[in-house]
Every structure is written in C-alpha cells, then in structure tokens.
C-alpha cells in the first residue's frame with residue numbers, strides 16, 4: 337500500500353465522471369468534500385495488501401501519527417490509483433479503504449472518504465512546512481519503519 341500524505345490549508349474535491357464499472361454510488365455526503373487544516377491521504381491499495389490482517393491497523397497508525405504531528409483538524413482518505421503499478425482490484429481495494437476510514441473514526445479522528453472509482457476535480461493548498469509532504473509504503477508482513 338502506498339500513501340501520499342499532504343497537510344493542506346484547504347482541500348476540496350468533486351466527483352465528475354465514473355472511471356470504473358465498480359464505482360461507488362455517490363451520495364450527498366461523498367460526491368464532494370471540503371476541509372481546512374486537513375491531512376489528505378492519497379491511498380493506492382496494492383495487490384496482496386489484504387493478505388496481511390494488520391494492514392489496516394498499520395496504515396491507520398501511520399496516518400494518525402502524521403495527523404497528530406502536524407496538528408491537522410481531520411483526515412481525508414482519497415482513493416488514488418496513481419502511486420503504484422501493482423494496483424489491487426476494486427474488490428480488494430475498497431474494503432480496505434472503508435476499514436481505514438472506520439479505524440480512524442474509532443480513534444477519534446474526523447474523517448471524510450472520497451468516492452472510489454471516480455475521476456475527481458480537486459484543489460489543494462499545501463502548507464509547505466517540512467512535514468506537509470510525506471509518503472509511506474506499508475508492506476504486508478512488515479513492521480512500519482516510522
């Protein structure tokens with residue numbers, strides 16, 4: 337699993353067009369979103385990630401750790417198919433993305449999750465401080481390095 341973490345002063349997205357047949361149904365709560373002082377987690381799920389029962393806990397831990405360090409007010413979990421060539425299928429990817437969202441909520445984090453399977457317009461203003469652009473690779477069977 338690859339995660340790009342951007343601490344954004346403002347972030348806004350809007351689903352525009354279905355990209356895959358397995359696209360998630362849109363609702364008023366997910367077809368668009370906006371947040372300020374938010375950690376945007378662009379997440380690419382890779383083939384085999386679901387083989388590790390700890391993958392969601394590890395990914396959530398990495399995201400929560402940066403969220404706390406930068407003092408963000410919330411997290412956006414943004415499905416993103418562009419950080420790896422080893423893409424998981426929707427049947428593997430979507431459940432993991434939903435579980436990361438739920439795990440963050442359980443940990444008291446205000447979370448939005450952008451819809452899976454859509455081309456989306458987005459605007460992002462990155463703070464530009466030293467921790468405002470980070471990336472993490474979470475490998476099945478391996479302990480996180482950070």
Ligand SMILES: Nc1ncnc2c1ncn2[C@@H]1O[C@H](CO)[C@@H](NC(=O)[C@@H](N)CO)[C@H]1O
Pocket residue numbers: 355356379380381382415416417418423424425426429451452453454455456
């Ligand atoms: N393995 C995977 N991990 C995370 N997201 C994945 C995925 N496979 C498919 N998606 C989702 O389907 C859209 C089209 O590939 C993806 N859309 C996007 O990545 C938008 N930024 C438009 O390109 C994404 O929502």
